Structures are given as structure tokens and as C-alpha cells.
Amino acid sequence: DVVMTQSPDSLAVSLGERATINCKSSQSVLDSSNNKNYLAWYQRKPGQPPKMLFYWASTRESGVPERFSGSGSGTDFTLTISSLQAEDVAIYYCQQYHSIPWTFGQGTKVEIK
């Protein structure tokens, strides 16, 4: 199974400051045949199901604010919130869909400092 490891487990960021979450896969999730990274990011707010933010590592889902960005390739990926807003407090998960079983990172909790 592909193990997804996120860092840090939690972070506290001041409003308006940058938040950066890292995600590392135990195997590459890049498909060389189409040059796509099979990596998604989700946001989970209390009492709600996860909401997809990005797929193909950096393709923003409709309606996701531009302050969110996804980057990376192969085994190393990053989710960045350029200017943290109060409504961004949530747990963020990365997930690979390159190989079955599809697997999630353990989650990173983002809070306001």
C-alpha cells in the first residue's frame, strides 16, 4: 500500500499569514504515461464531510478560493494557504489515487494563532 505522510500534524497560523502543509507518498503517484500526479487534497471542517480542494495535485476544484494552491510531483506535495482566513480552520488531508487501495494522509489540523 502507498503510505501518505503529512507534516506537520498541526499548525497554528496568524490570520493573513501563510500556512503550508506537506504530504509525502511512499511511492511515486506520478503516471508517466500522462504526466499526471494522482493526488488530491481535502478540507474537513467540524461536523462536515471532507470537501475536495484539488485533484491532479494542483487542479483547483470549482469554488475553491484562489488563496489555496496545490503543488508538487512524484512523492512530495504541498498545500499552501497564502493568507489564512478564519473560515480555513479545518483538518486537511492528502490522498493518492494512483494505486488501489487508495490511501489518505493522517491529516493536518490548521488553527488560528
Add this chain to the structure above:
Amino acid sequence: QVQLVESGGGLVKPGGSLRLSCAASGFTFSDYYMSWIRQAPGKGLEWVAFVSSGGNTLFYADSVKGRLFISRDDAKNSLYLQMNSLRVEDTAIYYCARGAGAFDVWGQGTEVAVSS
């Protein structure tokens, strides 16, 4: 609007059975691959099972293979998870989700508790 609504969760004894349902609306259900994903108390998200559009292709996590069975009824716009030989470690919130790997729509979840 696009919506998935799960039902059928509850308390069951180890070894028992349960059938979860997921009602889809707001999109052409038959066109989409569907999955079940769960989250146990204090644990992370775990993909459980997948069914292709048309229902011909099924995949399962090793932890549930041979005990949990995914199916769909496109005429009823519904997804199902038949859960047999339940174990304490199957206790979780079960979500149905749209997609094959990248899940763009999730239901609110239904809670399953396996306890004697």
C-alpha cells in the same frame, strides 16, 4: 443540487450484519463511479470499496474483502454496502462518495457501531 444521503447505520453485535444505503440526487448517478469511505473514532480516513459505473468492476480494501459488499441500483439512484460478519474494528462513520479515486462529492455519513 448534487447530494448524497446515507442511511442504515446503527448498533450491531460482532458477527452481525447491516446494510447501508446512499441516495443520490442532482446528477446522473449511472454515469459515475462510486465509493464507500469510513472513519473510525480517532482514526484517519480509510477507503473501503469502489464500484464502476455500470457495476461491472468492484474493488475492496483488504480489511473488508469477503465481508463487505458494494452494489448499486441505477434505477433507484442508490448505492449500497452490505456488511456481514461485522467486527468491532468496523465501527466508524461510513461515507458514500462520488468518484474513482478523487472524490468530489461526499455524503454526511452514517454511523455504524459494532459492540457486544
